Amino acid sequence: MRIALLNWRDLTHPEGGGAERYAQTVCAGLARRGHDVTMFCAAHPGAAPVEEIDGYSIVRRGGRSTVYPATLRALVRSGRAHGDYDVVVDTQNGLPFWSPLVTKTPVVSLVHHVHREQWPVVFGRVMARVGWTLESRVSPRVYRGSTYVTVSGRSRDELVGLGVRAEDIHVIHNGTDRPMALGVPRAATPTVVVLGRLVPHKRVELAIDTLRLLRDRVPGVQLRIVGDGWWRHRVEEHAQAAGLTDAVHFLGYVDEVTKHRELSRAWVALAPSAKEGWGLGVVEAGAHGVPTVAHHGAGGLAESIVDGRTGVLVDDVEGMARATAHLLRDESARTAMGERAREHAALHSWEGAVASWEALLAAVVAGGLLQGAPEPLQREAASA
Template sequence: MRIAFLNWRDSTHPEGGGAEKYAETVCAGLAALGHDVTMLCAQHGSAPAEEHRDGVRVLRQGGRLGVYPASLRVLRRLERTEGAFDVVVDTQNGIPFAARTATRSPVVVLVHHVHREQWPIVFGPVSARVGWALESRVAPLLLRGLQYVAVSGRTRDELADLGVPPDRVTVIHNGTEPALATGVQRHPEPRLVVLGRVVPHKRVEHAVEVVARLADQHPDLRLRVVGDGWWTDEVRAHAVVLGVADRVDQLGHVDEETKHTELASAWVALAPSVKEGWGLCVVEAASHGTPTVAYRDAGGLSESIVDGHTGLLVDDLAAMTEAVGRLLTDDEARDELGREAVLHARHFTWEATVRSWEALLAAQAAGRAPTGGTDTVSPLAQGADLDVVGPPRP
């Protein structure tokens, strides 16, 4: 198949994160299976306008908002000069590209999560209302009748609330790479880790708050923040205000070996984000036997974590602090969660993710109802083998 994949950014973008990892891994996997894949995304800095990576042609055009009309112009030009695509993937990151207005090829819409809670955090009140109106009212009408892909069942439920029929949404989870062998042991002193972009809606400040509230009980407790972003200085300032700047290490962007070393040596991972479509950071930590504590109402995090068995889900900051404090003092419970987390993580592979995408795109290109889609969950999440005794739920 000849496939166009429209995505807001790629992983070389300073603000690239889990959504970009998902898009690029799927694109590279499809290319490895013999498909002709072109990714259209935003230009940034000195990145070349055209690049070939992992068998994928990457075309960059436009900026933060300009990428949308610019990518549609390029899509039209490519179809005019090179021929029609068999299928086009339109990634809706808050708002879609509206690719169906620029092509007669079948269009599949990819949604990681609904941004209801994020609009007012990232934008001012007027822009937030406009953005949410576009996402919740305009997009479902504009994309009516198209096939959707969501990265979690929670996102599928949220799309249903916006009027997207669940039978038009196929769930294809994130995969995860096999855990990189680091050779490191758990750090002898208690360590927490946060992995991901440092932006407001990730709420890294909540992890800093946890450290401050547990400082007296755990004088050697440290927080390792793995990732970078434009909110880094604000997180640092918050740590200073709380008097724990000497306990918070902001590592910025790191290489893969360092990332896996941090995950493997941490005692507990935190995911205090407002919303995640899935929670790639959770499964990456799980692959090293590191359980995650996250918020119950944060979208796909309540799916990537099997509460009480591979990690803990809580309702607020006080409960997060209590749960982390309990895990830091209960070695047996923490280790049991870690063992189950490893088993859970093994059920999510990129190979399965790519094969599901291939089947779905082939069905769309042929004008058939989709036959792919994983809805893959581990036996723990399905309710089987739940005889594991973890710590009491918060």
């Protein structure tokens, strides 16, 4: 198949994160299976306009907002120059690319999660209303009849709530990398880790608030924040205002080896995000035997975490501090939950995710109706 994937950013982008890892891992996996794959995304300083990586092409056009029309122009030009694509995967990160308006090629809409909660956090009242209207009302009409893919049952339910037909939606979970065997032991002192981009809706400030409550309950506790983003200065200011600069460590963007080393050292992970489609960091921590504490009502985190078994879901900062303190102080409980988190992470492989994508795209290209519960599809693909 000749496949185009439209995504806002790629992993080299300063704001790249879990959605980009998902997109590029799927692209690389499909390329290894012999497909011709091109990913279209935004340009950014220092990145080549066209690049070959892991057997597929990346075409970078436009900026933060202009990526949408620039990508559509590049998609049309590529089709004219090299022949039409067999299928287009259109990633909706709040806003989709509106590709059905410019191509007759079958379109698959990839939605990690619905952005109802994020719009007012990032934008003012007027722009948030406009964005939510486009996402919740206009997009379902433009993509009506298209196949949808999302990464959790919670996100699937939200899409149904926006009017997308349940039979058109397929769940293909994130996979997880096999943990690197670095021989790094747990930290000698109680260590909590946060993994992710520093942007408002990740609410890393709540992890700092949790640390403030923990200090009297767990002496010597440290918080290590792995990730970077345009909101970093606000998070740093929050740590300063709380008087916690001695216990909060900002590691910034790190390479894969450093990321795995930090997860190996951690005792507990926190995921204070307002919303996640799945929670890739949760499963990455789980692969290292590290349980995660997160909030109820945060989308797919209620699936990447099996509450009470692989981690804990709480209602507020006090609940997060209470659950984290218990795990930090009770080694046997922490170890048992970490082992269950490791087992849960092992159920989600990138190989299975790529196989599911290949089967679904082949059915779309053939004009077949790949409908019904998608989870059996993933299990079949994973065992193929």
